[in-house]
Amino acid sequence: MKEKKKSAVSWILTWAGQKRIAYVWSVLLAIGNVIFKILPYFIIADIVKLFLNGEKEFEIYLAKAVLIALSFIIAELLHSLSTALSHKATFAVLANIRKSCCDKLARVPLGYVKDTPSGTFKNIMVERIDSIETTLAHIVPEFTSNLLAPIVILIYFFLTDWRLALWSLVPVIVGFLSYFGMMLDYKPSFERTVQTTKDLNDAAVEYIDGIEVIKAFGKTESSYAKFTKAAMAYADSFISWMKRCSIFHGLMMVVTPYTLLTVLPFGAHYVANGTLAISDFVICIILSLGIVGPLITVGSYTDDLGKIGVIVGEVAGILEQPELERPEKSKSVPKDNSVTLEDVRFGYHDKEILHGVTMELKAGTVNAIVGPSGSGKSTIAKLIASLWDVDSGSIKIGGVDVKEMSLADFNRKIAYVAQDNYLFNETVRENIRQGNPEATDEQIIEVTKKSGCYEFIMQLENGFDTVVGGAGGHLSGGERQRISIARAMLKDAPIVILDEATAYTDPENEAILQNSIAKLVAGKTLIVIAHRLSTVKDSDQIFVVNDGNVTAHGTHEELLMSCPLYKEMWDAHISVKDTVKEGE
Numbered sequence: 001m002k003e004k005k006k007s008a009v010s011w012i013l014t015w016a017g018q019k020r021i022a023y024v025w026s027v028l029l030a031i032g033n034v035i036f037k038i039l040p041y042f043i044i045a046d047i048v049k050l051f052l053n054g055e056k057e058f059e060i061y062l063a064k065a066v067l068i069a070l071s072f073i074i075a076e077l078l079h080s081l082s083t084a085l086s087h088k089a090t091f092a093v094l095a096n097i098r099k100s101c102c103d104k105l106a107r108v109p110l111g112y113v114k115d116t117p118s119g120t121f122k123n124i125m126v127e128r129i130d131s132i133e134t135t136l137a138h139i140v141p142e143f144t145s146n147l148l149a150p151i152v153i154l155i156y157f158f159l160t161d162w163r164l165a166l167w168s169l170v171p172v173i174v175g176f177l178s179y180f181g182m183m184l185d186y187k188p189s190f191e192r193t194v195q196t197t198k199d200l201n202d203a204a205v206e207y208i209d210g211i212e213v214i215k216a217f218g219k220t221e222s223s224y225a226k227f228t229k230a231a232m233a234y235a236d237s238f239i240s241w242m243k244r245c246s247i248f249h250g251l252m253m254v255v256t257p258y259t260l261l262t263v264l265p266f267g268a269h270y271v272a273n274g275t276l277a278i279s280d281f282v283i284c285i286i287l288s289l290g291i292v293g294p295l296i297t298v299g300s301y302t303d304d305l306g307k308i309g310v311i312v313g314e315v316a317g318i319l320e321q322p323e324l325e326r327p328e329k330s331k332s333v334p335k336d337n338s339v340t341l342e343d344v345r346f347g348y349h350d351k352e353i354l355h356g357v358t359m360e361l362k363a364g365t366v367n368a369i370v371g372p373s374g375s376g377k378s379t380i381a382k383l384i385a386s387l388w389d390v391d392s393g394s395i396k397i398g399g400v401d402v403k404e405m406s407l408a409d410f411n412r413k414i415a416y417v418a419q420d421n422y423l424f425n426e427t428v429r430e431n432i433r434q435g436n437p438e439a440t441d442e443q444i445i446e447v448t449k450k451s452g453c454y455e456f457i458m459q460l461e462n463g464f465d466t467v468v469g470g471a472g473g474h475l476s477g478g479e480r481q482r483i484s485i486a487r488a489m490l491k492d493a494p495i496v497i498l499d500e501a502t503a504y505t506d507p508e509n510e511a512i513l514q515n516s517i518a519k520l521v522a523g524k525t526l527i528v529i530a531h532r533l534s535t536v537k538d539s540d541q542i543f544v545v546n547d548g549n550v551t552a553h554g555t556h557e558e559l560l561m562s563c564p565l566y567k568e569m570w571d572a573h574i575s576v577k578d579t580v581k582e583g584e
């Protein structure tokens with residue numbers, strides 16, 4: 001059975017949480033505001049009646065005028081209170097939407113985050129959510145009051161003279177028909193503007209992120225053209241929509257306010273034929289003027305309601321993504337730090353990459369995964385690190401399926417150093433502290449000494465307080481790598497995965513790095529993926545991966561004898577090393 005989709009209102013109520021009560025008060029105060037806004041119409045009607053009945057006492061008129069003034073003041077006060085409360089609730093809603101999105105992104109498979117352009121998330125989580133603040137805060141009190149006020153006035157109108165009340169509705173109905181014409185393809189049109197806005201954002205982010213490559217390959221013009229194209233499509237989507245709406249909008253704005261167009265001639269006719277008292281006619285004129293303003297405001301809000309609906313839909317699109325299957329609390333405790341893969345199958349999107357991988361990595365051993373480029377080595381590492389979930393088969397730690405462990409318990413077990421470890425735009429010290437938020441400054445210094453990065457950190461402009469740019473842009477690839485290793489060392493997890501951790505390292509620094517890695521992994525289960533076979537030849541066990549399958553495993557010597565692919569790779573590696581040496 002298809003699961004029923006959660007409506008925008010129930011999403012908003014969920015995000016409002018405890019602040020829901022503020023929305024309830026906001027609506028109640030808005031109803032109070034309506035009552036005091038309508039009261040003057042009844043008082044004016046009363047004044048007209050008194051006047052036509054020959055009342056000459058000035059004090060009576062003055063008292064009624066004071067009442068009208070008081071009503072306006074109270075209405076304004078209630079309106080301000082109501083709006084203040086709904087703003088308060090709305091800020092809580094916005095904060096909760098953003099928090100839910102951030103929480104969610106931490107729980108979804110990495111693939112979903114990586115496959116979505118970063119501009120899209122930024123756009124939804126910053127600009128789009130911000131853009132509903134004013135609307136959401138105003139819509140609750142104002143939509144209520146502007147809808148209720150004309151309804152109450154209309155009831156009074158019908159009681160005074162139902163024929164004129166009906167006539168007064170004719171322009172309103174024509175106006176609303178034009179409005180519905182305008183709203184006919186609201187959703188696709190608005191979604192198109194949303195899409196073109198996203199495309200514009202993505203093009204801008206891509207242009208900035210890729211500026212190095214764009215400059216190096218002289219692609220400035222073509223890359224800029226992509227951005228210009230996105231900007232044109234963005235403008236087009238708004239202009240063509242506005243063009244289509246303008247006729248309906250014009251008709252609506254011209255016809256709707258003129259209730260007098262029907263009320264005046266028909267009222268005069270009824271007075272002339274004696275079926276309507278002149279005092280009631282004047283009251284009807286006043287009432288007919290009172291219906292239109294609020295109804296037009298209500299009409300303008302339906303546009304905003306559509307906008308909120310679309311934005312809530314986008315956020316829901318993130319929040320409804322399937323998560324990594326992990327329980328809140330671990331179901332069992334791993335008996336040791338071994339890692340086992342049993343018949344693991346996995347594919348990005350629909351294409352299967354791993355076709356039944358089985359591996360047994362004993363606790364406290366050094367294990368290497370080698371194989372040709374694109375064979376699936378990093379994919380295996382990422383699956384062990386739980387960045388994705390397997391499609392079938394299982395990954396176990398100490399005999400416990402990772403799907404039965406909470407993410408928190410799992411994270412304590414594993415340290416993962418990838419090829420391109422992200423460094424935050426913070427100080428070197430804080431970047432390393434990410435490994436263990438509780439670590440003291442002394443522990444951080446110690447770990448950098450062990451990982452061979454103390455010297456170069458001290459040579460940086462502000463030492464440990466040097467801020468490294470987004471993605472660690474101010475450091476070399478090798479320096480970033482060593483900081484990532486220090487971060488992983490500080491975490492002190494019993495299972496360590498190093499995915500091409502020495503990729504950026506020159507032969508000179510490789511020795512330092514190997515040395516620091518040896519310290520990092522002493523007594524731990526190590527899984528290392530390396531292109532340079534010499535760095536892993538002493539491993540307890542080497543797995544040869546080819547085309548998504550483990551084709552052989554054993555020690556270096558065993559594989560040289562039994563696995564032709566390994567021998568071929570080793571020979572190639574040795575000859576490259578020799579060539580490099582000769583060239584030196």
Ligand SMILES: Nc1ncnc2c1ncn2[C@@H]1O[C@H](COP(=O)(O)OP(=O)(O)OP(=O)(O)O)[C@@H](O)[C@H]1O
Nearest residue numbers: 111114348353371372373374375376377378379380
């Ligand atoms: N995020 C992704 N989406 C789609 N396909 C992917 C993704 N990441 C990797 N692949 C594909 O999966 C296959 C295995 O990639 P993987 O990175 O695991 O190989 P590898 O053996 O580590 O390669 P290399 O040694 O070049 O790093 C490749 O064909 C690659 O194109």
